[in-house]
Amino acid sequence: MSTIHFSVNGNKQSIDVPPMKRLLDVLREDLHLTGTKEGCGEGECGACAVLLDGELVNSCLVPALQVNGARLCTIEGVSTEGRLHPIQQCFLEKGGAQCGICTPGMILATHHLLDKYPNPTMEQIQEGLAGNLCRCTGYMRIFEAVQEAAKHETAKAGAV
Amino acid sequence: MSQQNPILGASPIRKEGRAKVLGAALYIDDMALPDMWYGATVRSSIARGTIRSITFSPDVDWSQYAIVKASDIPGENTIVHLTKDHLCLAEGKVNHPEEPILLLAHPDKTALIAAVRGVQIEYDELPGVFTIEESEAAVENNDVERIIWPGSDAGGTANCFKQYLMYSGDAKDTEEGLAKAFEEADFIVEGEYATGAQEQLYIENNGVIAECNKDASGKITDVCVRGSMQCPYYLVHALTLVFNLPEEKCRVIQVETGGAFGGKEDFPSVIGSHAALLAMKCGHPVKITYDRAEDMAATTKRHPSRTRHRTAVSKDGKLLGGTVDFAIDGGAYATLSPVVLSRGTIHAPGPYKWPHIRVKAKAMATNIPPHGAFRGFGAPQSLFGLERHMDKIAKVIGLTPEEFRRRNFLATGDCTATGQLLSDEVDMQHLLTRALDEAGYHEKLARFAEENKHSSIKRGVGFAAFMHGTGFTGSGERRLNSLVHVDVTEEGKPEILVSSTEFGQGTNTILCQVAAQTLNLPYEDILIARPDTSVVPNSGPTVASRTAMIVGKLVERACNQMLAMLRDEEKLPADYSTEEFKAAALAYRAKHGSLRSSVRYEPPAKIFWDDDLYRGDAYPGYAWAVYVAEVAVDLNTYMATVTRFDALQEVGKVMHPVLAKGQIEGGVAQGIGYALYEKCMWKNGKMMNNQMTNYIMPTSADLPPIHVHFEEVPSIHGPAGAKGIGELPMDGPAPAILNAIENATGVAFNTIPLLPEDIFERFTSFTDPALGGTEDLDPTTDLDTSVEATEVNA
Numbered sequence: 001m002s003t004i005h006f007s008v009n010g011n012k013q014s015i016d017v018p019p020m021k022r023l024l025d026v027l028r029e030d031l032h033l034t035g036t037k038e039g040c041g042e043g044e045c046g047a048c049a050v051l052l053d054g055e056l057v058n059s060c061l062v063p064a065l066q067v068n069g070a071r072l073c074t075i076e077g078v079s080t081e082g083r084l085h086p087i088q089q090c091f092l093e094k095g096g097a098q099c100g101i102c103t104p105g106m107i108l109a110t111h112h113l114l115d116k117y118p119n120p121t122m123e124q125i126q127e128g129l130a131g132n133l134c135r136c137t138g139y140m141r142i143f144e145a146v147q148e149a150a151k152h153e154t155a156k157a158g159a160v
Numbered sequence: 161m162s163q164q165n166p167i168l169g170a171s172p173i174r175k176e177g178r179a180k181v182l183g184a185a186l187y188i189d190d191m192a193l194p195d196m197w198y199g200a201t202v203r204s205s206i207a208r209g210t211i212r213s214i215t216f217s218p219d220v221d222w223s224q225y226a227i228v229k230a231s232d233i234p235g236e237n238t239i240v241h242l243t244k245d246h247l248c249l250a251e252g253k254v255n256h257p258e259e260p261i262l263l264l265a266h267p268d269k270t271a272l273i274a275a276v277r278g279v280q281i282e283y284d285e286l287p288g289v290f291t292i293e294e295s296e297a298a299v300e301n302n303d304v305e306r307i308i309w310p311g312s313d314a315g316g317t318a319n320c321f322k323q324y325l326m327y328s329g330d331a332k333d334t335e336e337g338l339a340k341a342f343e344e345a346d347f348i349v350e351g352e353y354a355t356g357a358q359e360q361l362y363i364e365n366n367g368v369i370a371e372c373n374k375d376a377s378g379k380i381t382d383v384c385v386r387g388s389m390q391c392p393y394y395l396v397h398a399l400t401l402v403f404n405l406p407e408e409k410c411r412v413i414q415v416e417t418g419g420a421f422g423g424k425e426d427f428p429s430v431i432g433s434h435a436a437l438l439a440m441k442c443g444h445p446v447k448i449t450y451d452r453a454e455d456m457a458a459t460t461k462r463h464p465s466r467t468r469h470r471t472a473v474s475k476d477g478k479l480l481g482g483t484v485d486f487a488i489d490g491g492a493y494a495t496l497s498p499v500v501l502s503r504g505t506i507h508a509p510g511p512y513k514w515p516h517i518r519v520k521a522k523a524m525a526t527n528i529p530p531h532g533a534f535r536g537f538g539a540p541q542s543l544f545g546l547e548r549h550m551d552k553i554a555k556v557i558g559l560t561p562e563e564f565r566r567r568n569f570l571a572t573g574d575c576t577a578t579g580q581l582l583s584d585e586v587d588m589q590h591l592l593t594r595a596l597d598e599a600g601y602h603e604k605l606a607r608f609a610e611e612n613k614h615s616s617i618k619r620g621v622g623f624a625a626f627m628h629g630t631g632f633t634g635s636g637e638r639r640l641n642s643l644v645h646v647d648v649t650e651e652g653k654p655e656i657l658v659s660s661t662e663f664g665q666g667t668n669t670i671l672c673q674v675a676a677q678t679l680n681l682p683y684e685d686i687l688i689a690r691p692d693t694s695v696v697p698n699s700g701p702t703v704a705s706r707t708a709m710i711v712g713k714l715v716e717r718a719c720n721q722m723l724a725m726l727r728d729e730e731k732l733p734a735d736y737s738t739e740e741f742k743a744a745a746l747a748y749r750a751k752h753g754s755l756r757s758s759v760r761y762e763p764p765a766k767i768f769w770d771d772d773l774y775r776g777d778a779y780p781g782y783a784w785a786v787y788v789a790e791v792a793v794d795l796n797t798y799m800a801t802v803t804r805f806d807a808l809q810e811v812g813k814v815m816h817p818v819l820a821k822g823q824i825e826g827g828v829a830q831g832i833g834y835a836l837y838e839k840c841m842w843k844n845g846k847m848m849n850n851q852m853t854n855y856i857m858p859t860s861a862d863l864p865p866i867h868v869h870f871e872e873v874p875s876i877h878g879p880a881g882a883k884g885i886g887e888l889p890m891d892g893p894a895p896a897i898l899n900a901i902e903n904a905t906g907v908a909f910n911t912i913p914l915l916p917e918d919i920f921e922r923f924t925s926f927t928d929p930a931l932g933g934t935e936d937l938d939p940t941t942d943l944d945t946s947v948e949a950t951e952v953n954a
Contacts (some may be wrong), residue, residue: 004336034186035183036183037187037189039364040851040852040854042450042452042852058373076182076183076184084181088953089181092173093821095818096820097174097177097181098421098826099363099417099420099664100176100185100416100418101187101362101363103180104183118597123705125860127861128861129859130859132860133861135360135361137826138825138826139829139860139863140820140821140863140865140866141818143860150326
């Protein structure tokens with residue numbers, strides 16, 4: 001076991017875990033943050049995507065040890081006091097979420113994309129979300145949601 | 161009563177959408193019950209054989225595990241679908257790789273991996289069959305060693321789960337008509353078309369949590385399974401047999417479901433029964449969730465298929481007659497194959513007038529994990545063959561694909577191949593005109609032909625015309641006899657009670673829209689209950705593009721009936737406010753203790769189907785469509801890419817434009833995957849690429865702009881005129897794309913998936929590059945038996 005210290009959605013955490021435990025399992029099992037989903041367990045689908053020091057990572061590929069001292073943001077940290085973030089609002093209104101299982105990862109990928117490109121081109125959107133698989137939407141409603149979110153200044157205001 | 165703001169046709173926020181974007185929606189793997197254990201499955205490593213021995217490794221402390229084997233099953237060892245051939249756990253022999261043999265449970269999930277490995281099973285292997293052709297050959301050669309399925313009293317024969325023979329009229333008259341048509345034809349065109357298996361690839365794997373309660377004497381009193389699924393009452397039915405319990409003692413609860421596409425129609429009966437057996441054995445709730453590798457290797461896929469066409473055509477481009485031989489690979493057990501075959505059979509003639517047609521169809525047994533439901537359910541397979549064949553006929557007789565189809569489209573007042581009179585308006589001519597206009601088809605046809613001369617990137621356009629029947633086939637809806645309740649809660653809010661499930665497609669939202677519209681109440685005030693079979697009635701399975709039209713209509717009727725009840729008893733005025741409705745509903749509740757309006761499916765008077773003759777009204781309604789694909793084939797990399805897609809469909813009333821577009825786009829994306837990306841690699845019946853790493857579905861970077869266009873011709877069978885759209889978009893993309901690839905390259909490809917290596921192989925196997933013509937490359941010309949495009953009497 002190793003003790004790791006990190007912050008999740010602005011809250012400081014210190015937990016004892018096996019050092020190679022997947023960050024995905026640390027979040028879901030130790031911290032009960034079940035908004036982060038497992039789709040494939042091998043870094044292909046992006047359902048487990050979270051922001052690690054502002055970078056988009058697949059938490060199924062990150063060992064717990066690696067987040068020592070890091071700042072994490074999961075889907076639970078995107079809204080504030082139950083108020084939807086503009087990205088979430090746009091996904092809701094534009095039909096960007098269907099079954100919802102890829103949605104948390106997709107919203108974090110969008111967050112990361114808009115940090116990098118506040119006014120993304122369609123190509124940048126397509127590339128930026130290419131690590132997050134969605135089987136329901138065919139991505140078109142998601143692209144619309146991202147374009148709509150890009151119009152909101154607050155959607156682009158730095159990493160959460 | 162006037163509706164101020166019609167909610168049907170608007171796009172209100174998805175009912176459960178807020179929880180989903182917050183990451184707060186709870187899927188089965190997000191849940192735990194107190195003292196819950198975890199379950200795992202020990203599976204067959206071979207395709208076919210008898211089990212010689214099962215030994216438990218001494219390295220594992222087995223006293224800590226619950227172990228379930230076939231002999232522990234308290235009821236019947238079967239997963240019931242249409243027949244009982246499919247075992248819950250293998251007994252003595254196995255018929256496919258990954259067949260479940262033993263179940264294990266342990267309080268610690270991580271302790272299961274070593275335990276599964278610690279069960280050693282020895283087999284005496286038997287020869288297997290792995291393709292439709294191998295299965296047929298075993299029957300033809302009377303190779304008893306390779307008769308892998310014995311037949312059944314449900315219509316099956318050796319190695320064949322089901323056969324249909326569908327005629328466009330009286331059998332004898334049709335045969336005579338066909339003989340004459342082929343005699344008098346100016347052209348006889350033959351073709352063979354094949355499609356591969358496809359994985360549903362919902363992003364949430366299959367998973368359940370089961371509980372089993374016993375009385376003081378240890379007798380099982382009831383079981384409860386919650387999980388990711390489409391059809392809670394299918395699982396109830398399965399549990400009643402496995403546990404020998406009455407229906408009311410088998411409770412099933414659908415929780416938030418992360419995609420399904422048919423993949424959670426029949427399979428939850430397997431995993432749900434398994435978890436409940438483990439719960440029975442260990443005395444704790446048991447969770448089973450598959451990882452991706454297990455889900456892909458062991459659960460159902462789309463049936464591979466082969467379609468053979470032989471068509472008699474006149475020189476003025478009229479279909480005179482046709483025969484279709486349609487075969488699907490059902491895998492090792494019958495499961496749903498007979499009904500998948502049925503839908504494929506009925507859709508095989510497509511949206512065309514056939515003076516005489518015979519469709520012979522069969523579902524063959526192979527030693528592959530059973531194939532099952534996947535969006536489209538047989539129709540994408542037979543329509544792929546048909547719409548490729550239509551382009552081939554056009555080419556042979558010298559008409560454009562457009563003109564040839566125009567001369568043969570069904571129209572209002574015509575009869576389909578099953579003898580169904582199309583009394584509702586059907587205008588395929590207009591749909592084709594509009595779809596080609598929207599896509600810029602004619603301009604591109606000319607431009608690409610010119611540009612291709614000077615480029616190694618060949619561009620092309622192609623289209624497919626098709627239809628998809630809404631609801632269960634034939635007399636299916638009569639048999640389902642669906643029931644719907646609409647209640648009013650103690651807060652005075654209407655609540656819809658149905659077993660119809662939400663798994664992304666929008667059930668919750670559209671049914672609430674129907675209720676809001678019918679009751680003239682705000683959409684936000686309408687509730688829909690979680691599908692829990694102890695609470696909701698059986699409104700049928702959530703499959704077959706039936707929910708919007710069939711269940712939606714029942715909700716509409718139940719709401720109208722509720723209004724009548726309130727008018728009669730509580731003097732609810734014709735024009736009422738939300739508050740007046742609430743007051744009347746609560747007054748009714750106070751008097752009677754509850755307010756419930758229940759309605760049951762009533763078959764439309766004019767709809768009739770004959771199961772024996774396979775004739776009549778196959779579906780109450782059809783959605784009609786023309787899809788246009790634009791492609792680029794790079795002759796340096798042999799990669800074919802879809803560069804634009806236009807999907808035009810007539811779907812009755814569009815209930816929720818945003819959701820409807822999302823359904824079509826998602827289906828088109830799956831169709832593009834089916835055509836160009838998704839290939840199941842099999843070795844002796846075992847899926848070798850059961851990972852997202854090497855089974856490739858389209859990403860956001862792979863897809864072209866998908867333009868969705870609707871036409872609305874309201875149907876009397878659906879609420880406010882709606883028809884089904886769920887499966888439709890799966891049918892058209894693959895043939896449209898391959899037609900476009902032929903347009904781009906001049907080469908006819910008739911098998912999907914079509915990967916770059918397949919294109920490479922065809923292009924580099926030219927004996928003489930100077931030839932380069934289409935027909936030389938058509939594989940059917942290699943068949944000695946084929947009368948390829950024979951011109952007779954010409």
